[in-house]
Amino acid sequence: MSLNNNFIIENIQDNKNISDDTKLFYLLSTEQGPKFALILPSVLLTLIAIIGIPLNAGIIYVSVRYRNKLNSTANFLIALNAFFDLLQLTHPFPFFFVAISSTNFIGTFLSMRLLIPALFGIQCSLTCIAFTAIDRLIAVVIPIKYNQVCNLMERVKV
Numbered sequence: 001m002s003l004n005n006n007f008i009i010e011n012i013q014d015n016k017n018i019s020d021d022t023k024l025f026y027l028l029s030t031e032q033g034p035k036f037a038l039i040l041p042s043v044l045l046t047l048i049a050i051i052g053i054p055l056n057a058g059i060i061y062v063s064v065r066y067r068n069k070l071n072s073t074a075n076f077l078i079a080l081n082a083f084f085d086l087l088q089l090t091h092p093f094p095f096f097f098v099a100i101s102s103t104n105f106i107g108t109f110l111s112m113r114l115l116i117p118a119l120f121g122i123q124c125s126l127t128c129i130a131f132t133a134i135d136r137l138i139a140v141v142i143p144i145k146y147n148q149v150c151n152l153m154e155r156v157k158v
Contacts, residue, residue, distance in 0.1 A: 034102045042099040045092035056086040072150060073135050081128040087121025 063070060063079035094114040098106055139146045 034100070038099040042092060042096040046096040049089040049092045052089045053086055056082040056089065060086070071154065074132065074139070077128060077132040077135060081125055081132065084121045084125035084128055087117045088125055089118075090121070091115060091118035 059082035060079050063075055063082075067075075094106075094111070
């Protein structure tokens with residue numbers, strides 16, 4: 001006995017026990033083709049990434065270009081965080097490709113392979129933010145000791 005798709009869709013929409021996400025997943029995966037519900041968020045996220053990537057690259061460029069003048073741990077950590085954020089901003093591009101190509105969904109293995117740089121960037125960015133917070137906390141709580149350590153590290157560097 002084959003079930004009619006319209007019958008299934010009506011039952012899914014009327015069933016209160018099924019979450020809205022499951023309903024959306026089923027409705028989007030029943031037919032191939034471009035879906036506005038997938039294209040709009042992917043375009044918006046990709047536009048944000050296209051703006052964010054050059055801005056983060058600019059922070060890295062300024063940090064490398066003026067590394068002699070910006071010679072502190074905070075500046076190094078900010079540049080490192082910008083690099084990890086740049087990696088994290090690669091995540092919308094696979095989503096954009098899948099939405100535009102009318103595939104709608106891809107397998108888990110391919111998805112994970114495409115998102116490894118973004119996942120790495122997210123985790124490292126969070127760690128870098130934590131280290132930056134610790135560095136700034138030490139600089140505020142014990143500024144004299146912090147300056148002594150920074151001056152000592154500056155002398156060792158030369």
